[in-house]
Amino acid sequence: MEGQARPVVDARTGRAGPPTAEELGHGMRFRLTPEQRLLKKTTREFLESEVRHLVKEDKHGHGVFPEAAVKKMQEQGIFGMPIPRKYGGAGMGEVGYCLVAEEVGAVDSSLATILGAHTGIGMAPIWLFGNEDHRERIVRPLAEGTALGAFALTEPTAGSDAARIKTRADRDGDEWVLNGRKIWCSNGDRADYILVMAVSDPTLGAHGGVTAFVVEKDFPGFQVGSIEDKMGIRSSSTAELVFQDCRVPKENVIGKVGEGFIVALTALDGGRASLAAGALGACKELLGRMIDFSRKRRRAGRPIADNQAVQWKLAELAIKIFQNQHIVYDTAQLVDRYYHLIAEGHPVPRALRDEVSRKCAMVKVSASEAAGWAIEQALELFGAAGVRDAWDLERGFRDEIIIEIFEGTNEIQRLIISRDLIKGGNFW
Ligand SMILES: Cc1cc2nc3c(=O)[nH]c(=O)nc-3n(C[C@H](O)[C@H](O)[C@H](O)COP(=O)(O)OP(=O)(O)OC[C@H]3O[C@@H](n4cnc5c(N)ncnc54)[C@H](O)[C@@H]3O)c2cc1C
Known part of the structure; x- marks a missing residue:
């Protein structure tokens, strides 16, 4: 019939009509698959109902390792995300792992660190460079959550x-x-x-x-x-x-005798992407809290959200989240392809290795500095309430700065980026 568009059935959603925002992966350049969206949603729900209340910090002594929370997360399969199912993992690749790391980072940076040390730099390289015996004997219990890695x-x-x-x-x-x-x-x-x-x-x-x-x-x-x-x-x-x-x-x-440094650097590349995802999660959590607080907190008879200076903070953080969301998941996809080449024993072109290192360094710097900036803004916004223990913001302040240091300081990441550019790395 003239003037009437035929309904087009989308091959991915299996139904007619434009995809929803959820199906579009909230506007990311690549689309999350229905399985990835489900993973993110179920992880968030699980962490909110089963884990968040277990998170607390002992400021005296050395801090308390969150055994109960870790055990629950292991039982949920969270500690085996990128490992193929045939070795006891969830088979969700780097993107799946980053989605989960983002949700964990929103809840607690200590838990995100425990997860990252186990998964990204402890277990993944053993899967990538190990033989069948290593994958069965060592990776399987790590991925199934009955053992912890470092x-x-x-x-x-x-x-x-x-x-x-x-x-x-x-x-x-x-x-x-x-x-x-x-x-x-x-x-x-x-x-x-x-x-x-x-x-x-x-x-x-x-x-x-x-x-x-x-x-x-x-x-x-x-x-x-x-x-x-x-x-x-x-x-x-x-x-x-x-x-x-x-x-x-x-x-x-x-791996081979003498190739340990490549094993370490490869582990650190992927580790930096997931670390960035955790920092992104922390930014999202902070933005939610800042919006909520600025709506509820009233001064001179009006919510503080009515002030432009407050609105700009919210807008600025939203921009940083939008940017980081894109680059973190774009990079996670790249790491995924790179890791599968290694795991399957294919030759890895040097240019790809360099691109992965440069991009992982970039997302680590970008997301960790966004989280550091966000926590300062949140503390400022909350006023005196921000320095109270009860809000966890002062803890966030002490936590977020460390993301700029470990898995290679941000200064070193800037060296990795610029050295590759100067060497002639194909940036665009
Ligand atoms: C909480 C936490 C957990 C950690 N977990 C692990 C882990 O599980 N496994 C592990 O192996 N390591 C781990 N680390 C170590 C971490 O990776 C190192 O701390 C980090 O790489 C920096 O090394 P460094 O502390 O010796 O600093 P240094 O190397 O002494 O650097 C000191 C300062 O000098 C700067 N600097 C150094 N060289 C240069 C240069 N060439 N150009 C410009 N600036 C430079 C650095 O950026 C930094 O600001 C962890 C660290 C922390 C804080």
């Missing part, structure tokens, strides 16, 4: 300059013998399996001379040292690890 690279004399690690690994028959000390290891005192980088050949430098090992918590010669007393994310425990003639079977080498 990642140990940083040492007293090697932080930003991680290539200078000194922990030694010497071959002795069918075993490697580890000697040295790691610091700042998130989950280090709780983990069943720790991915440890050590120097296997000091003559070769980081690329060629470092190997990745999985140390299991009951290996002789392995000991947990002191626990850090931190200003923020206090419920995530951060441990010193001591290796004194720690014997590791050769079967626990991940």
